[in-house]
Amino acid sequence: MRAAAAIAWIQFRMLVNSMTRQGTGWRAFGGILLFALAAVLSLGLALGLGVLCLAARQKGDDDLLQIAFLAAFWIASVFGLLMPLLLSSGGCGLDVSSLRLYPLSRAKLFWIRLGASFVSGDHGFYYPGLLAVFVLGVVPAGRGVGLGALFCALLVVVIVTWSQALANGLQGIMRKRRTREVMGLVGLLCLFAVIFAPALLGTLYDDAPRTEPHTATLNLQTLSWLTQFSAPSLAAHGLAAARGGDQAQVLGALLGMLGWAVGGAAAAYLVFVRVVLGDPESSRAGKASRVKSSSSAFDITRILPFLPVEVLAVASKELRYLLRSLVGRFNLIMIVVFSALMALLITPQIPNLPLGIPVGVLGLYGMVAYTTLFSNAFIFNSLAWEGAGFQVYLVSSASPRRVILGKNLGIWIYVATLVLLSLLGWVILTGFPGARVILNSLLLGACVNVPFVMVGNFASFSFPVARSVSSLKSNPARTAVLISMGTLLAVAVPCVAALVVPLALNLPFLQPVCLLVLLAATLGLYFFSLRFAVQAFEGQTEKISAALEGAP
Amino acid sequence: MLGHPMGNPTRGQDPAIQTRGLSRSFGSFVAVNQLSLTVAPGTFLGFLGANGAGKSTTIKMLTGLLRPSAGQAQVLGHDLASDGVAAKQQVGVVPEELALHDRLKGSEYLTFVGRMYGMQRDVLQTRRGELLDWMDLAGEPERLIVDYSHGMKKKLALAGALIHDPRVLFLDEPFEGIDVIASRQIRGLLQTLLGRGVTIFLTSHVLEVVEKLCTHIAIIHRGELVAHDSLEALSAGVLVQGADGETRPRTLEEIFLGLVQAETSETQTLSWLGNDE
Ligand SMILES: Nc1ncnc2c1ncn2[C@@H]1O[C@H](COP(=O)(O)OP(=O)(O)O)[C@@H](O)[C@H]1O
Numbered sequence: 001m002r003a004a005a006a007i008a009w010i011q012f013r014m015l016v017n018s019m020t021r022q023g024t025g026w027r028a029f030g031g032i033l034l035f036a037l038a039a040v041l042s043l044g045l046a047l048g049l050g051v052l053c054l055a056a057r058q059k060g061d062d063d064l065l066q067i068a069f070l071a072a073f074w075i076a077s078v079f080g081l082l083m084p085l086l087l088s089s090g091g092c093g094l095d096v097s098s099l100r101l102y103p104l105s106r107a108k109l110f111w112i113r114l115g116a117s118f119v120s121g122d123h124g125f126y127y128p129g130l131l132a133v134f135v136l137g138v139v140p141a142g143r144g145v146g147l148g149a150l151f152c153a154l155l156v157v158v159i160v161t162w163s164q165a166l167a168n169g170l171q172g173i174m175r176k177r178r179t180r181e182v183m184g185l186v187g188l189l190c191l192f193a194v195i196f197a198p199a200l201l202g203t204l205y206d207d208a209p210r211t212e213p214h215t216a217t218l219n220l221q222t223l224s225w226l227t228q229f230s231a232p233s234l235a236a237h238g239l240a241a242a243r244g245g246d247q248a249q250v251l252g253a254l255l256g257m258l259g260w261a262v263g264g265a266a267a268a269y270l271v272f273v274r275v276v277l278g279d280p281e282s283s284r285a286g287k288a289s290r291v292k293s294s295s296s297a298f299d300i301t302r303i304l305p306f307l308p309v310e311v312l313a314v315a316s317k318e319l320r321y322l323l324r325s326l327v328g329r330f331n332l333i334m335i336v337v338f339s340a341l342m343a344l345l346i347t348p349q350i351p352n353l354p355l356g357i358p359v360g361v362l363g364l365y366g367m368v369a370y371t372t373l374f375s376n377a378f379i380f381n382s383l384a385w386e387g388a389g390f391q392v393y394l395v396s397s398a399s400p401r402r403v404i405l406g407k408n409l410g411i412w413i414y415v416a417t418l419v420l421l422s423l424l425g426w427v428i429l430t431g432f433p434g435a436r437v438i439l440n441s442l443l444l445g446a447c448v449n450v451p452f453v454m455v456g457n458f459a460s461f462s463f464p465v466a467r468s469v470s471s472l473k474s475n476p477a478r479t480a481v482l483i484s485m486g487t488l489l490a491v492a493v494p495c496v497a498a499l500v501v502p503l504a505l506n507l508p509f510l511q512p513v514c515l516l517v518l519l520a521a522t523l524g525l526y527f528f529s530l531r532f533a534v535q536a537f538e539g540q541t542e543k544i545s546a547a548l549e550g551a552p
Numbered sequence: 553m554l555g556h557p558m559g560n561p562t563r564g565q566d567p568a569i570q571t572r573g574l575s576r577s578f579g580s581f582v583a584v585n586q587l588s589l590t591v592a593p594g595t596f597l598g599f600l601g602a603n604g605a606g607k608s609t610t611i612k613m614l615t616g617l618l619r620p621s622a623g624q625a626q627v628l629g630h631d632l633a634s635d636g637v638a639a640k641q642q643v644g645v646v647p648e649e650l651a652l653h654d655r656l657k658g659s660e661y662l663t664f665v666g667r668m669y670g671m672q673r674d675v676l677q678t679r680r681g682e683l684l685d686w687m688d689l690a691g692e693p694e695r696l697i698v699d700y701s702h703g704m705k706k707k708l709a710l711a712g713a714l715i716h717d718p719r720v721l722f723l724d725e726p727f728e729g730i731d732v733i734a735s736r737q738i739r740g741l742l743q744t745l746l747g748r749g750v751t752i753f754l755t756s757h758v759l760e761v762v763e764k765l766c767t768h769i770a771i772i773h774r775g776e777l778v779a780h781d782s783l784e785a786l787s788a789g790v791l792v793q794g795a796d797g798e799t800r801p802r803t804l805e806e807i808f809l810g811l812v813q814a815e816t817s818e819t820q821t822l823s824w825l826g827n828d829e
């Protein structure tokens with residue numbers, strides 16, 4: 001217990017120190033604003049669920065109440081599993097592996113880590129929502145309150161333990177830089193293929209018009225049958241049974257939840273011992289980390305020989321890093337999954353649209369725009385992986401302008417790859433949507449991405465944060481995240497206008513023209529902004545070096 | 553391959569490195585104070601100082617990593633503030649943190665650095681091959697830099713600093729934390745470079761190595777330059793009595809300790825280590 005208290009104290013001191021050290025100006029402001037935003041979202045979620053519960057009780061509508069429970073539990077589960085992956089790669093800010101120095105048993109380290117995640121922001125986010133459905137949905141009924149509390153608590157245990165297992169497991173896979181990693185990714189792809197293969201085959205041999213919900217429904221039925229055994233559904237059913245007084249059902253749900261919880265704890269412990277406490281150096285030696293010699297694979301100097309050699313040097317280095325990074329590779333897979341989901345599940349649900357926009361095309365545009373956003377972490381914190389290597393830019397005779405151009409070129413090639421992959425997935429699944437639509441999508445992707453990179457330069461130089469190549473945690477500084485949100489809003493308006501106005505005028509062939517004009521304007525703005533980006537870069541080099549020095 | 557024909561017709565008279573009143577403070581703390589130093593071409597200068605004396609800060613100011621708070625610095629006659637690119641073209645640096653991108657392979661890193669100095673493809677290719685040979689890397693299936701040993705990383709950083717054939721070389725603690733073999737190899741290469749007329753500016757707090765290699769010594773203490781001369785001149789100043797009763801020139805360690813007035817407390821001990829009573 002003394003050790004746990006000491007660690008809690010250290011965590012608290014580090015938080016306070018980091019706040020007082022950087023507690024000036026934009027950084028602190030961004031932090032507070034983003035925290036406020038998260039708090040508003042979290043409380044808003046609680047409020048919405050609470051209102052749903054109240055409405056259900058007033059009407060005496062048990063089905064609606066059940067929906068509220070399901071919604072609360074599923075949202076909690078999805079967020080609880082994803083947030084640690086996206087924000088802290090399961091670390092919840094506590095690096096337990098460094099605590100191995102001290103005389104603490106493995107079990108104790110595990111409990112300390114688990115305890116830290118229970119109270120971390122990753123999971124705290126959905127507590128208010130759960131509390132709202134419990135207080136407003138379960139307590140007033142007066143029956144099964146104790147059981148309700150038990151179900152909620154068990155659900156939290158299930159979420160936290162499984163999210164630990166998942167986040168640490170993924171990290172472990174990726175830490176073995178070659179074999180395991182590839183195996184893991186291949187596994188993901190196989191899973192994806194198994195789930196979607198029937199739908200895929202169906203679309204290939206399906207001559208029916210694409211406007212109807214299609215073969216994916218078969219898979220959806222299987223999926224929804226399976227979901228009743230998931231922890232959130234079990235918990236919700238258990239709650240309903242507790243209110244109805246159905247002992248057998250309650251017992252079944254309780255056993256199921258206990259199974260999930262015990263399984264989660266076991267999985268989390270095993271993964272913890274193997275990955276977090278496992279020898280992190282073991283991957284550094286031996287064959288596992290050998291990289292096949294294929295230097296010319298990304299040698300873009302041969303493709304773009306007319307550019308200055310320094311620009312190409314930085315761009316190809318950038319591409320190598322993107323393709324060797326965990327997030328960079330993850331995105332390549334996620335983009336395929338994402339485009340398949342859009343093509344199969346979401347777009348068919350869109351009702352017929354005004355202005356004669358063909359069903360599905362909107363989904364395609366949305367997808368392409370979103371694809372370019374996949375690389376936000378790299379665009380708004382573009383120096384994250386430089387580490388001490390950043391100094392090469394300063395001591396070499398390359399001008400900052402060329403360095404910036406090179407970095408931007410690298411990210412553009414990467415984003416273009418993502419867009420092309422997603423388009424390919426789309427076309428395979430739904431058929432060729434027409435040359436104009438494809439052209440529009442490509443232009444739209446460029447129109448969204450150029451301004452993003454332009455603003456991202458300033459954000460990256462002003463708010464650099466060191467990140468590890470081999471971690472899923474890649475989020476930019478909080479202020480940079482806010483800036484990216486603002487940029488998104490600013491970019492969306494002209495892009496939507498360029499797509500919609502020609503349709504409203506019934507001149508659809510003007511769409512690409514409008515997009516081209518928009519692209520030319522943003523490119524002009526981009527090159528104009530470069531001068532100021534160089535100034536921002538040169539003015540911040542010392543700050544950036546200091547920020548990147550802590551690179552893991 | 554490495555090295556130069558001696559001298560340069562236009563800039564032959566310029567000192568390799570010249571600073572005037574070079575200072576840098578962090579907040580109110582003055583890390584380097586009014587440093588004025590002139591280093592002739594072809595010198596191997598050992599820049600000595602205790603931990604935190606300001607050695608790295610000086611090197612960083614001379615290589616464009618840190619801006620001076622005051623004063624000027626010239627490298628090969630190019631003012632760093634106004635004409636930095638021309639200077640950097642002829643300077644190689646191994647900074648304290650080793651400016652490596654550790655998710656590249658060794659050869660990729662060397663290509664990257666070479667291109668950053670605007671090198672021609674064919675020249676780059678031959679030099680990269682030779683440098684990889686020197687590092688005993690050629691032919692091996694290549695690993696990412698992150699998997700290199702510390703000594704290999706240092707050698708790679710040095711290779712990166714040499715690939716564009718610089719005339720001035722800045723090395724911050726090149727012998728820190730490496731084994732005897734790598735250390736010998738690096739020393740050998742530095743001596744070859746010196747023979748070719750390259751100016752070397754090396755910081756260290758390991759006096760034995762410096763004593764073996766350097767032609768000149770500068771000592772910095774709490775941000776101020778307290779000595780700068782050739783090694784012989786420094787040690788010839790005062791003779792001391794050796795253990796055998798003979799008089800001999802002072803060792804570098806004696807000079808160093810004398811100049812920085814180290815308040816050593818060899819006699820002081822820790823309470824629980826015990827007076828054996
Ligand atoms: N970025 C910085 N911010 C504040 N203090 C610094 C910074 N860099 C160096 N210092 C301080 O300047 C002094 C000299 O540092 P340095 O030049 O690295 O010493 P060394 O001679 O060991 O290389 C040290 O006391 C160090 O704490």
Ligand SMILES: [Mg+2]
Nearest residue numbers: 607608609648
């Ligand atoms: Mg130092």
